[in-house]
Amino acid sequence: MRALRSSVVTAVAAAAALAAVAGCAEKSDGKGSDAIKVTASDDACEVSAKSFPAGHVNLSVDNEGSKVTEVYLYAPGDRIVAERENIGPKLHASITAEVKPGTYEIACKPGMKGDGIRQKVTATGKGATAKRDPRLDAAVAAYRTYVQEQADESMPLVKKFTDAIEKGDLKAAKKAYAPSRVGWERTEPVAESFGDIDPKVDLREDGLAKGQKWTGWHRLEKSLWHDGKITAADKELAKQLTKDLEDWRKRVGTADLTPTGMANGAKELLDEVQTGKVTGEEERYSHTDLVDFEGNVEGAEKAYTLLRPVVVENDKALATDLDKRFAAVKKLLDGYREGDGFVSYDTVGKTDRKKLSDTVNSLAEPLSKLAAAVVVTK
Template identity: 70%
Template sequence: MRAVRLSVVTATAAVAALTAVTGCTEKSSSGSGDRVVEVTATDDKCEVSKKEFPAGHVELAIENKGSKVTEVYVLFPDDRIVTERENIGPGTKQRVTAEVKAGDYQIACKPGMKGDGIRQNVKATGGTVAKRDPRLDKAVASYRAYVQAQADETLPLAETFAAAVKAGDLEAAKKAYAPSRIGWERTEPVAESFGDIDPKVDVRADGLEDGQEFTGWHRLEKALWQDKKIGAAEKTLADQLIADLKDWQKRVGKAEITPTSMANGAKELLDEVATGKVTGEEERYSHTDLVDFKANVEGAEKSYALLKPVAKENDAALVTELDQQFAALNTLLDKYRADKTSYDFTSYDKVGEADRKELSDGVNALAEPLSKLAAAVVAK
């Protein structure tokens, strides 16, 4: 769960809001290729090198020239996420490859990772996207089935958790909490792509926007571990959690999924680990961070495995490195559980600073080559 989310607005409202925002200026094209869009983010601007580009594969060359950490999104007009890159530090650069059909989009920069972002209207032009490798179509179909299965399997686990909350059984609710989140954590980028579900289900207290109600798993986590009590409000929130997860279950099969969104989603899952799990911020009350950590890695590895045959042809060295780094990180995680099939991980408050540093280094070692997977998948 990222700290904050883009709020959901209608397409009309999004365009109206964009025209009212100051600091959105078009940057002259640098001639770096029709399919490369340079995005320069500052604390009050979001400059793009071009506002039209051919449909198909587009690469964002992002540079953060501001003083704040930023995020950059490509959005559909209704705020669904095409692709994103989070946690772009001041003075750093990132490159993100995405697949877009002809149509209208927005590029948004979020300095400080707050609010709706500074937005630019852009357009992908041309006819249909070139036919992709049939193996990639198969990978997308398999991944779509995977995310639906994860949602289907999550619901009964979440219902067990909610039932314990509604029964006022503190210990049973604690026991059911972490297992109820595994499927969500494996496929979180797909859930987040809708924009409106994640803020209801997985928001943390420090990620609340002005006026936003604290709901979902982490609100109940706080009640169970910090407040140590279940009241009428928590029982109502348990029902709301199930309603929101049922909404996710119904919608996840209709998500926009492409080979590049799978690859970028794998990288996003590692970013989730780096910014929430390794730091202990995600599960700050229950300290079940390593369960989420493992689920994020599993989800990333699933996307990678499905894309691997094509990526290996295009960049064999990258695949070799990814194989090694996934294996190393999984071996490292195995140190913190009784056996390789169990999700009974060490409570994260028992993991010392040196061990957290080792986990962080393992995540970073995998995240760097994983950021190159999308480009390898679409390489000619």
């Protein structure tokens, strides 16, 4: 969810905090000489090649600036092909993506906000010619079914939420809010890949572009918990939310999915946990962050599980590590269950939040290696 950047940057301004949220980032070691080098700074985004063969592409990113940054590979229409967030100053990160021939943009976003500093690049040729492991094709097909099921199953829950708002039933709307978001949270990177849906339905107020109208879940969240009332405008926003999410449901099955995209998406979901859920920024009024937290982790684990047979063969140690760390995150999260949900996140203290953050980070680091593990050839 892209609306968190400015507040997150403020929260992690100190050098120690930047290192803590770096996740997959590591000290630059000069490796990856065959990769396209991306040098990010506070006012520039330099790439070592403006043209490269289509297929599997490796980006070797060094943040030489003073701000935490993120790097995106965009297809036309700002469709996200791959991204890497939380790259602290003087740190390194690697991005593996599968791209088709065509034009793209590489964007560096110092401070993790705005449209970024962009460079146009071109993928040439016909793309990868080697036959892909059929297990990866099966994983992509199964994941496509999964994301469609999540969208399909979300709509009745969304309708329950928006119907309660249209009826002016504050209590029922609050109860239906978090469940309506679970399917989205499990598959958020796929929805975000379209570029235009996420800003309509999942934007925080501090993420609005100049002149942009605030719509979606979080606008309604503020009305329900902060304002404590449902207005006529909220009822219209509820109708719009249903319409926008129905658009998501219809389009999600057409997303351009690849094994590396699944792997990168799993890492992105962990980034969402780290930058929004653990900090309490995501659900700042309802404090239902742990519901979103679980959805992100479930979605990440689903992508990994589908890719796991190939990962075990290519990098058994990585698979073993990921198995252990997913289990640790889920076990820790189980300690905050209450009834059929979770405790309100405003009751989770600083010490517990740090433990959650550390445990997520311990998973995010090896998860950043997942994309490379599914393209290894022997």
